[in-house]
Amino acid sequence: FPPERIRNFSIIAHVDHGKSTMADRLMELTGAIRKGMQEQYLDKLQVERERGITVKAQTVSLVYRHKGADYLLNLIDTPGHVDFSYEVSRSLAACQGALLLVDASQGIQAQTVANFFLAFDQDLAVVPVLNKIDMATAEPARVAAEMQQAFDIDPASCLLASAKTGRGLEQVLPAVIERIPAPQGREEGRLRMLLFDAYHDEYRGVVCLVEVVDGQLHKGDKVVSASNGEQHDILEVGVLAPEPHATGRLCTGQVGYIITGLKTTKSARVGDTWFLDKQPVPALPGFKPSKSMVFAGIYPVSAADFEQLDHAVERLTLNDASIAFKKENSAALGAGFRCGFLGLLHMEVFHQRLEQEHGASLITTAPTVPYMLEHSDGSKTEIQNPSQFPLGQKLAGVWEPTVVATIVTPSDYVGRIMELCQDRRGDLTEHAVIAANRTLLRYTLPLAELGGDFYDELKSLTSGYASFDYEESEYRKADLVRLDLLLNGEAVDALARVVHRGKAQSMGRRMCAKMKELLGRQLFEVTIQAAANNRIIARETISALRKNVLAKCYGGDVSRKRKLLEKQKEGKKRMRRVGSVDVPQEVFHALMKTN
Numbered sequence: 001f002p003p004e005r006i007r008n009f010s011i012i013a014h015v016d017h018g019k020s021t022m023a024d025r026l027m028e029l030t031g032a033i034r035k036g037m038q039e040q041y042l043d044k045l046q047v048e049r050e051r052g053i054t055v056k057a058q059t060v061s062l063v064y065r066h067k068g069a070d071y072l073l074n075l076i077d078t079p080g081h082v083d084f085s086y087e088v089s090r091s092l093a094a095c096q097g098a099l100l101l102v103d104a105s106q107g108i109q110a111q112t113v114a115n116f117f118l119a120f121d122q123d124l125a126v127v128p129v130l131n132k133i134d135m136a137t138a139e140p141a142r143v144a145a146e147m148q149q150a151f152d153i154d155p156a157s158c159l160l161a162s163a164k165t166g167r168g169l170e171q172v173l174p175a176v177i178e179r180i181p182a183p184q185g186r187e188e189g190r191l192r193m194l195l196f197d198a199y200h201d202e203y204r205g206v207v208c209l210v211e212v213v214d215g216q217l218h219k220g221d222k223v224v225s226a227s228n229g230e231q232h233d234i235l236e237v238g239v240l241a242p243e244p245h246a247t248g249r250l251c252t253g254q255v256g257y258i259i260t261g262l263k264t265t266k267s268a269r270v271g272d273t274w275f276l277d278k279q280p281v282p283a284l285p286g287f288k289p290s291k292s293m294v295f296a297g298i299y300p301v302s303a304a305d306f307e308q309l310d311h312a313v314e315r316l317t318l319n320d321a322s323i324a325f326k327k328e329n330s331a332a333l334g335a336g337f338r339c340g341f342l343g344l345l346h347m348e349v350f351h352q353r354l355e356q357e358h359g360a361s362l363i364t365t366a367p368t369v370p371y372m373l374e375h376s377d378g379s380k381t382e383i384q385n386p387s388q389f390p391l392g393q394k395l396a397g398v399w400e401p402t403v404v405a406t407i408v409t410p411s412d413y414v415g416r417i418m419e420l421c422q423d424r425r426g427d428l429t430e431h432a433v434i435a436a437n438r439t440l441l442r443y444t445l446p447l448a449e450l451g452g453d454f455y456d457e458l459k460s461l462t463s464g465y466a467s468f469d470y471e472e473s474e475y476r477k478a479d480l481v482r483l484d485l486l487l488n489g490e491a492v493d494a495l496a497r498v499v500h501r502g503k504a505q506s507m508g509r510r511m512c513a514k515m516k517e518l519l520g521r522q523l524f525e526v527t528i529q530a531a532a533n534n535r536i537i538a539r540e541t542i543s544a545l546r547k548n549v550l551a552k553c554y555g556g557d558v559s560r561k562r563k564l565l566e567k568q569k570e571g572k573k574r575m576r577r578v579g580s581v582d583v584p585q586e587v588f589h590a591l592m593k594t595n
C-alpha cells in the first residue's frame with residue numbers, strides 16, 4: 001500500500017459510549033473477524049472485560065474497498081481511562097485522525113472533552129459520530145448542537161450511527177478515508193518509527209507496536225532507540241489482522257508489530273523513536289518516561305507467601321513497564337513491595353490482576369502521592385512513603401502534586417460539586433455552560449484528595465450524572481503533617497499518612513475509633529493514639545479482659561477442644577504484633593480504607 005492509500009485512526013470516546021462495540025463492527029464489516037466471533041475483540045484481558053475498560057491499547061489493520069480502490073485502514077485502540085492519558089496521547093501520535101464517538105442519549109461528557117483536546121492538540125482530523133441512535137432516548141440534534149458549542153464542530157458533519165444495530169455504519173469508513181489525511185512521511189527518507197505500545201506475549205516475548213513514520217523497516221534490520229541508545233534486532237515484523245501476521249516489512253505510514261527478542265517491556269518505552277543503526281534521525285516530539293503518581297505498599301497476607309508474591313509481581317510487571325517497584329520492609333507487615341502507579345485505577349487494576357491471575361492474597365497500604373520536601377538550604381527531596389516524612393526536623397516546606405480536573409455535569413448539581421471540591425482543597429479555574437443545562441467546571445485539586453471516595457462522592461451527589469477526568473499538573477506548597485497511629489505508644493509504620501493539617505485531628509479521631517472497634521476485646525489494656533508530627537491529637541483505650549477460648553467447652557470434649565486451639569493458632573498466623581498487641585490482617589485492611 002502506498003501512503004496515499006493508508007489511513008491511521010483511533011476511536012476516542014467517553015467510557016461506555018460504545019468504542020469497543022464500534023471497533024468490533026468495523027472489523028466485521030471488513031472481514032477482519034467473523035460476525036459475533038468474539039464480543040469486543042480488542043479488550044483482551046480479563047480485568048478489562050470485567051471492568052469494561054480498555055487498559056492496554058490493541059491495534060488492528062483493516063482492508064476496505066472504496067470507490068474501486070483498496071485502502072489499508074489501521075485502527076489504533078487507545079486506553080479508555082485518565083490514568084493512561086500519556087498512552088492515549090502516544091497512540092494518537094501514530095494517527096492522522098480520530099473518530100470522536102458520543103452517545104446520542106448522553107451527550108458530551110468529561111472524557112469526551114479531554115480526549116477531543118488531546119486530538120485537537122495533535123492537529124488530528126476529527127470525524128464526529130453520534131452513536132446509539134437506536135435508543136429511544138437518543139437526541140442526535142441536541143447532541144450535535146452541543147458539539148458545535150463545545151468544539152466548534154459543524155452539526156452537519158456529524159455521522160449518525162448505531163454500533164449495536166449497524167445502522168449508519170456504512171458511512172463511517174468512507175468518512176475515515178475522505179476526511180482523514182493520509183500519512184505524510186517521506187518514503188525515500190531514513191527509517192524513523194514511533195513505538196506507541198508494547199506488551200509481553202507468553203511465547204514471543206515482547207511485542208512492540210510501531211508506526212513507520214519515514215522510510216521502511218525490514219526483518220533483519222538493526223535498530224536503535226533514540227531515548228537510551230539500546231540496539232535491537234528485528235526478528236519479525238508484520239501487521240495485526242487482528243492476529244499477528246508476518247509480512248517481512250513495513251512501509252512508510254504503516255502500522256504494525258515488531259519482535260526483537262526483548263525479555264521485558266522495560267526497554268520498550270512508549271513514545272520512543274527508533275531508527276536504523278548508524279543512520280540517526282531527530283527523535284519524534286513528545287517522549288517522556290512515565291512517572292509514578294500513586295504509591296502503595298503491597299504485602300502478602302501471610303509472610304510465608306512472600307516468594308510467591310515476588311514471582312507474581314515480577315511476571316505482571318513484564319507486561320507493564322509503567323509500574324515501578326522495589327522491595328520494602330515494614331515492621332507491621334513484614335517483607336513486601338513499594339509499587340508506583342500512574343494513577344489510582346492503574347493501581348486497582350494491578351491489584352486485581354495480582355489476585356486473579358496469580359492467586360495471591362494481599363494487603364495494600366493506603367495509596368499515597370509523591371511529596372517533595374523542601375529543606376532549609378533550598379534543596380528538595382522526594383518521598384514515596386509517608387513513613388519517610390521526617391519528624392522533629394524543620395522543613396522549609398512540603399510540596400504536593402496537583403491535577404487539573406474537568407467535570408461535566410447537569411447544571412443543577414453545580415452547587416454541590418463546588419462544595420465537594422472546596423472541601424477537597426480545590427481551586428476553581430473555569431466555569432462554562434456548554435449546552436442547555438450542562439456545565440463544565442475546571443478545578444486544580446491536590447492529587448491526594450482524589451484518593452479514597454472523591455469519585456464515589458461525586459457520583460452520589462449527582463445521581464451518577466456528572467463525569468470526571470483529570471490531567472497531571474504542577475506541585476503546590478501545602479500545610480501537610482505526618483499522621484501516625486500508635487498502639488501502646490508504638491507507631492504502626494504501615495498506617496502512617498501525610499494529611500493536611502486542617503484535617504489531621506478529625507482523621508486521627510476516626511482512625512482511633514475504628515482501631516478500637518476492630519481490635520475488639522483484648523487480654524491487656526491497649527492505648528490507641530493518633531499523633532500529628534509527633535503531637536498526640538486523639539486517644540482511645542481498650543480495657544483489659546481475660547479471654548479463654550476453652551471456657552466455652554464443658555467437660556472433656558477433646559476433639560472440640562483441639563479444634564478450638566487449632567483455630568486460635570490459625571488466627572495467630574494472620575496477625576502481626578505491634579506494641580505487644582496482635583493485630584489481625586483485616587484490621588489493616590479496614591484502616592487503610594478509612595478516610
Ligand code: GTP
Pocket residue numbers: 013014015016017018019020021022051052053054080131132133134135161162163164165
Ligand atoms: P470502554 O471500553 O469502557 O471505554 O467502553 P466503550 O466505549 O468501549 O463502550 P462499549 O462498546 O463497551 O459499549 C458500552 C455499552 O453500550 C455496551 O453495553 C454496548 O452494548 C452498548 N452500546 C454500544 N453501542 C451501542 C449502540 O449503538 N446502541 C445501543 N443501544 N447500545 C450500544
